[in-house]
Amino acid sequence: MTPESSTTPRPAGQDPSAAAARQHTLRERNLQLVARAVFEAGGPLSRADVSVVTGLTRATVSTLVDRLVEGRLVAELPPVASQRAGRPAVPLVPAARSVVGLGLEVNVDYLGARVLDLTGDVIESRVVAGSFHDSDPAEVLDTLGGLAREIVGIVHDGGMRLAGARLALPGLVDARTGELEVAPNLGWSSLEPVPLLGLRAPDGSRVPVVVANEAKLAALAELAGDVPPSFLYVSGDVGVGAGIVVERRLFTAERGWNGEVGHVVVDPAGPRCSCGAFGCLEQYAGKEQILRSAGLPVDASLDELLELLRSHDGGARAAVQRAGRALGSALADFVNLLGVSTVVLGGIFTELEPWLRAEVLAVLGERVLAAPFVSLEVRAARAGQYSALTGGAREVLREVVAHPAAWV
Amino acid sequence: MTPESSTTPRPAGQDPSAAAARQHTLRERNLQLVARAVFEAGGPLSRADVSVVTGLTRATVSTLVDRLVEGRLVAELPPVASQRAGRPAVPLVPAARSVVGLGLEVNVDYLGARVLDLTGDVIESRVVAGSFHDSDPAEVLDTLGGLAREIVGIVHDGGMRLAGARLALPGLVDARTGELEVAPNLGWSSLEPVPLLGLRAPDGSRVPVVVANEAKLAALAELAGDVPPSFLYVSGDVGVGAGIVVERRLFTAERGWNGEVGHVVVDPAGPRCSCGAFGCLEQYAGKEQILRSAGLPVDASLDELLELLRSHDGGARAAVQRAGRALGSALADFVNLLGVSTVVLGGIFTELEPWLRAEVLAVLGERVLAAPFVSLEVRAARAGQYSALTGGAREVLREVVAHPAAWV
DNA sequence: GCGTTTTGTTGTATGACTGAACTATTGCGC
DNA sequence: GCGCAATAGTTCAGTCATACAACAAAACGC
Secondary structure (H helix, E strand, O other), X not given: OOHHHHHOOOOOOOOOOOOOOOHHHHHHHHHHHHHHHHHHOOOOEOHHHHHHHHOOOHHHHHHHHHHHHHOOOEEEOOOOOOOOOOOOOOOEEEOOOOEEEEEEEEOOOEEEEEEEEOOOOEEEEEEEEOOOOOOOHHXXXXXXXXXXXXXXXXXXXXXXXXXXXXXXXXXXXXXXXOOEEEEXXXXXXXXXXXXXXXXXXXXXXXXOEEEEEHHHHHHHHHHHOOOXXXXXXXXXXXXXXXXXXXXXXXXXXXXOOOOOOOOOEOOOOOOEOOOOOEOEOHHHHOHHHHHHHOOOOOOOOHHHHHHHHHOOOHHHHHHHHHHHHHHHHHHHHHHHHHOOOEEEEEEHHHHHHHHHHHHHHHHHHHHOOOHXXXXXXXXXXXXXXXXXXXXXXXXXHHHHHHOHHHHO | OOHHHHHOOOOOOOOOOOOOOOHHHHHHHHHHHHHHHHHHOOOOEOHHHHHHHHOOOHHHHHHXXXXXXXXXXXEEOOOOOOOOOOOXXXXXXXXXXXXXXXXXXXXXXXXXXXXXXXXXXXXXXXXXXXXXXXOOHHHHHHHHXXXXXXXXXXXXXXXXXXXXXXXXXXOEEOOOOOOEEEEOOOOEEEEOHHHHHOOEOOOOOEOOEEEEEHHHHHHHHHHHOOOOOOEEEEEEOOOEEEEEEEOOEEOOOOOOOOOOOOOOEOOOOOOEOOOOOEOEOHXXXXXXXXXXXXXXXXXXXXXXXXXHXXXXXXXHHHHHHHHHHHHHHHHHHHHHHXXXXXXXXXXXXXXXXXXXXXXXXHHHHHHOOOHHHOOOEEEEOOOXXXXXXXXXXXXXXXXXHHOHHHHO
């Protein structure tokens, strides 16, 4: 109620939903609507189908679809006889090999780059194994940048247009500035990774790269399959990370510093953690701890552990059950707080799922307040290996579909 | 990719964001934009101010404002000389005593009803003390319904229009059906509270009542004051509840069964909880446990505890510090998961804040991964007593402002 | 008292959607 | 084989909400 506030109105700006709607806003929104109808459908749709799905008239849909076809976001297939009376429909599908998204990742033991097109097909994929614990960011990111330039060149020569890229990192990333605050397992801190990539399109144009946490992008990769709209994704590796997906969107508050679940209290009387506290989740469900509990060296591979589990090794099974109980305890807290009913196990938890699931579910059943009223689901991730690459590329393409006006 | 999916398109429907945009959608959206500009401003705005804030032209703003004034959502104040050259502006403010929202609440030791208008003023408020532990829902809700009818009659006679109501309950509420699954401290379970209220407007029209969790509505009440757009609200009473506010909106996933934080694991070797598990947060920071630890009877009042604290009673201080450490441990997990940097203490924690805050902050500083990069804030709630009533009424009015087209 | 400044209003133009009529292309019955 | 029914897609006038520009209103100040 200060006099100043009435004399110095500030433009909205910060809130994206607070923008004046004009005629062209209408057009953009309906373009998005039509694009989403085509992209989220299980199969080819005709213009008439799109009209029914969106509620727009066939006339409007026609002009919008024509724009999308012209911009090569949507492709027309040859008309096919429908067994019914009437003029055959022109099937509309996402355009293949037209607009593509790039997923990039630096993780502890590999680098990767992957390109997806709007149909979800993998156009190019490169993964280089290595050991990047306590590595030099400039050097590693330059290597990744080279990898990226290489496959960007290929897709460019193929006549495809690169919409942008996502760089997945195993650490705390500021979603607004793109700065990496800290990545303990890489030994990196306080740096801006994007300039170090040195990524430019072959035609010299800038490639927009957005940095994000690895577990969160992996969570988004699950959306490609049959998954509920809201779920909690928990990824196990040396550390434990999480992504919260609500209505098919990543949950983000403030700077996006969320999903850091590795240091949840499981038992304050438990073993000391590298973070200084006692009994953190990582001390039970982190990769190194599971291996150690199973009687394996900390640098053993996951396959060695799986081998023991399959051969009914008591120590290995006990180690994974211990991890499962700890994970269940942490997940119960999160399910109570968030109210999601599905938990997807990623990272090493994916392959450990057969031996983890029962323990996790048992603890959830005991500790989740809403358990009597909802069926809790715990399942393995289905996006395959290097899912952060897939998730990153998908996220780029999701934005293309959400804002098709920029491409027509 | 089944043939069926292409021959049987289903209308969108479920996703509210997936509705075809037409001309009147534009109008509704811009009406909302203008309404929000007026309602969220710190003081009176002129039509020209609104034009600057929204980005709409003065011409458009004029017609939109005229609609809002005609619908009595916005009021024009007499023009006032601005000390500057030029025609004096007509100040626009939220209309007083025009459209109102009703907040209702059943809690363990009181019933309440409160009416707010668009300016945020309390028009009517009634609170009846009582003891509703293991009470009869039909009887209690009928009493509350009577209270509500009474003050609804008053506002109706005053020429005000009731937009709707929110009923706050201390339990697990299904946000979609409005069913109360369980409210342990009332001894209620599996019931539909709204019909039992028997609430009708004096003119016979139906009053839309939405049921919600008490802590969540209390969290929304904080938005009336100076609070960051995203925060975690934790309310202490017999149980401990929470509300997650992100960008000034309540976070909700699936059925809204979230914020159940009372049974977070603080120490698996801790005391047994009524829920069957060990070392739940409630066993440290629940009202009865704090009182008991402080050497008071479990039915003692909060004032007695505050008395002891103020007189530097060692036992009471130790009890609250113990609660603070447990609360800090649980909150650290949540802050890590959610990435919010502000925690607001509600319920009995509000008045205990001076003795809790240091412990909570200390534990947060130790256990929150992002702590070095962000300033964590822990503060007492500022919405005053019976804040769920205020929050509920506010929420009704927020929807009016978000959809002003229905009122003009 | 008149120019300057700011507010608010009144036209006309533009763009995007609707609705209805129209064309295109098929299957089916006679 | 031909006409009718059915479905897909297009064309065109009508409507509506906004932008843009010119204008009217009401203050200040020298």
